[in-house]
Amino acid sequence: MAKLKLHHWILIAMGLGAAVGLPLNWAAERGHIDAGFVRDVAAVANEVGGLFLRLLQMLVVPLIVSSLITGVTGMGNLKELGRLGRRTLSFYLLTSFVAILTGLFFVNLFQPGVGVDLGLLEAGAAGEKLPEVAVSGGGDVLSVLWEQIRSMIPKNPIQAAASGDMLPLIFFSVLLGVFISAVEHAGDPDAPGKRNAGTVMREFFASLFEIMMRMTLWVITLAPFGVFGFMLFAAAGRGFSAFEALGMYALTVASALGFHAFITLPLILWFFTRRSPKKFAQAMAPALLTAFSTASSNGTLPLTMQCVEKRAGVSQKTSSFVLPLGATINMDGTALYEAVAVLFIAQVYGLDLSLGQQAIVAFTALLASVGAAGIPHAGTVMMVVVLSAVGLPTTAVGLILAVDRILDMCRTTVNVWSDSVATVIMDAAQTPEPPAA
Numbered sequence: 001m002a003k004l005k006l007h008h009w010i011l012i013a014m015g016l017g018a019a020v021g022l023p024l025n026w027a028a029e030r031g032h033i034d035a036g037f038v039r040d041v042a043a044v045a046n047e048v049g050g051l052f053l054r055l056l057q058m059l060v061v062p063l064i065v066s067s068l069i070t071g072v073t074g075m076g077n078l079k080e081l082g083r084l085g086r087r088t089l090s091f092y093l094l095t096s097f098v099a100i101l102t103g104l105f106f107v108n109l110f111q112p113g114v115g116v117d118l119g120l121l122e123a124g125a126a127g128e129k130l131p132e133v134a135v136s137g138g139g140d141v142l143s144v145l146w147e148q149i150r151s152m153i154p155k156n157p158i159q160a161a162a163s164g165d166m167l168p169l170i171f172f173s174v175l176l177g178v179f180i181s182a183v184e185h186a187g188d189p190d191a192p193g194k195r196n197a198g199t200v201m202r203e204f205f206a207s208l209f210e211i212m213m214r215m216t217l218w219v220i221t222l223a224p225f226g227v228f229g230f231m232l233f234a235a236a237g238r239g240f241s242a243f244e245a246l247g248m249y250a251l252t253v254a255s256a257l258g259f260h261a262f263i264t265l266p267l268i269l270w271f272f273t274r275r276s277p278k279k280f281a282q283a284m285a286p287a288l289l290t291a292f293s294t295a296s297s298n299g300t301l302p303l304t305m306q307c308v309e310k311r312a313g314v315s316q317k318t319s320s321f322v323l324p325l326g327a328t329i330n331m332d333g334t335a336l337y338e339a340v341a342v343l344f345i346a347q348v349y350g351l352d353l354s355l356g357q358q359a360i361v362a363f364t365a366l367l368a369s370v371g372a373a374g375i376p377h378a379g380t381v382m383m384v385v386v387l388s389a390v391g392l393p394t395t396a397v398g399l400i401l402a403v404d405r406i407l408d409m410c411r412t413t414v415n416v417w418s419d420s421v422a423t424v425i426m427d428a429a430q431t432p433e434p435p436a437a
Contacts, residue, residue, distance in 0.1 A: 006223065007285035013224035014231045014293060017045070021235025038236050045232035049294070052226025055219045056299040059212060061161045063302055064324040065173045066209035071320030072177025073184070073202045080430075081178070081321075087429060088322050091422050092330040095268070096369055099260045099414075100362045103336035104343065106256040112248035113347025166298065166328040180205075209320065213309075216302040223286065223303070227293040234405055249344050250403045254410060256336055261414045265332075269421045273428045283311040284420050291416040295408040300416055301327045308423050318427040326419030333411030333418070335369035342386045345396045357390050364389040 004012075021042070028038040075081040154160040154168030161169050184198025266277030281288070287304040294300060305323050308314045342361050346353050353361070368385045384394045 006220065007282075007289055009224040010227050010286060010289040010293075013228040014289065017228045017231025017233075018235045021045075021232045021237075024236045042233045042237040045229040045236065047229070049226045049229030049233060052219075052222055052229070053294050053296060053299050055222065056294070056302055057164075057296075059216055059219065059302045060298050061164065061169065062208065063212045063216070063305070064166065064169060064327075065161070066205045066212055067305065067320035068170060068173040068324055069177040069180065069205040070202075070209045071317055072174055073181045073205070074317045074320075075181070078178065078181075084318070084321060084426060084430065088325060088422065088426055089329075091425065092326060092418075093366070095265070095418055095422070096330065096332050096335045096366055097362070098264060099332040099336040099418075100339045100365050102260050102264065103253075103256045103339040104358055104362060106252050106259070107340045107343040107347075110248065110252045110255070111347060112252045113344040116248075116348050164298070166324075170325060170328055177205075212302075213306065216306050220286065220290075220303050220306065223290055227290065230293040230295075234409070237405075246400060246403045249340075249400065250407060252344070253337055253340050253407050256340060257333055257410050257414050260332060260336060261417055265418060265421050269424060272425045275424060275428075280312060280420075280424065281417075283307060284417070286311075287416055287420070288413050292409045292413045295405070295412045297327050297331075297412050297415045297419070300412075304416055304420060308420055312420075312424065314423055314427045315430070318430055319423050322423045322426050323419055326422055327416075329370045330419055330422065331369035331411075331415050333414030335365045336414070337407060337411045338365040338368060338383045338386050341383055341400055342390065342392065345387065345392055345399060346390070348399065349392065349396070351392070353390060360389050361386055 024033070024038045024041060027033045028035040072081055075084070151165075152167050152171045154165070154172055157169060157172040159165075160172070180198050180201045182198070184196060184202055186196075186198070266281075269275060269277050269280065284304075284307050287300055287307040290303050291297060291300040301323065304327070305319055308319045308323065309316055339361055342365070343353060343358070364386045368383070383397055387394050387396060
């Protein structure tokens with residue numbers, strides 16, 4: 001019998017987690033077993049999954065720093081880096097905006113909030129814990145845009161790394177890579193061919209990156225255990241009851257995410273690379289399944305890089321730059337989700353947002369998705385900004401928290417899938433510099 005591959009084990013773990021968790025949830029809801037026991041089982045499962053996620057998160061900062069610096073120094077010249085950077089940012093902004101438009105189309109088509117009993121939603125949200133930022137947060141579009149620009153520059157890169165603040169850490173790593181490359185290429189006119197400080201630093205970060213990838217290979221062998229824990233937690237802790245009042249909303253989000261993931265992104269992938277979306281999805285299966293179970297694009301980043309390079313054959317020079325950037329600023333699923341959620345809340349409150357107001361939602365969701373950390377529930381927290389932009393109460397976030405965990409798993413998978421597609425396209429677009437005359 002053929003040896004099972006990693007993504008097969010992950011699928012088995014997901015199935016087992018659901019198979020154990022859903023009956024427990026069903027029995028607890030009907031009083032056949034103690035609900036407290038089921039909550040304890042879910043809590044233990046969440047801790048098991050959390051241990052795996054912490055192992056992945058342990059790798060993120062050194063992996064991002066070493067991969068970005070290695071990628072920048074491996075470009076050869078700043079012109080090539082600038083070209084890749086412009087293409088990558090343009091692609092990320094374009095696909096995120098297309099995702100938002102998809103979400104707006106589906107929410108206007110399905111009208112999931114029309115006729116929904118607000119009192120029923122409020123009763124269902126009574127036991128939900130609101131994110132603290134969601135109660136007090138907010139800000140207009142210009143404030144959000146300025147804060148995004150301002151937050152890119154770290155006052156202390158070490159502190160940014162310690163707190164997991166990825167956007168300033170990326171900015172510093174790219175800048176450091178640029179100057180390492182500049183020092184290396186400047187050389188020493190008095191000692192041509194001598195290894196200078198730039199060469200030493202480039203070799204150091206290249207070695208660190210190789211070690212981090214080797215460590216990643218070891219950590220991902222534990223993925224089935226972590227996935228089992230998270231799926232058991234989701235199934236036992238929520239089951240299907242959370243969808244009673246929010247079923248149409250969840251269906252709208254899932255349909256829009258599915259359209260973007262199964263139609264839009266595969267078409268873009270095929271158009272630019274003529275590569276089979278099905279085969280590429282199979283190569284990315286371990287990363288996508290892990291993203292689904294952990295709901296953390298940053299935590300999945302080590303596995304995403306490993307799949308893109310080792311299973312999909314993308315060059316390390318491209319992936320080491322594009323993927324860390326994407327895990328921080330490219331949130332197609334999050335942007336789509338925020339747009340749908342805000343219009344759903346507006347429909348529940350009986351507000352008919354005009355096209356102009358929906359355009360504000362789209363633009364603000366795009367900005368908010370860039371600032372959303374690649375951690376569970378980050379999109380829910382950032383939704384406060386979008387709600388504030390159209391004058392909706394920020395506390396309304398609590399109305400949709402009952403199904404947020406499941407939808408968070410779905411949108412995180414879309415985020416990682418979009419990052420992966422972008423990496424392949426950027427790699428295909430990389431052409432060698434013509435030889436000097």
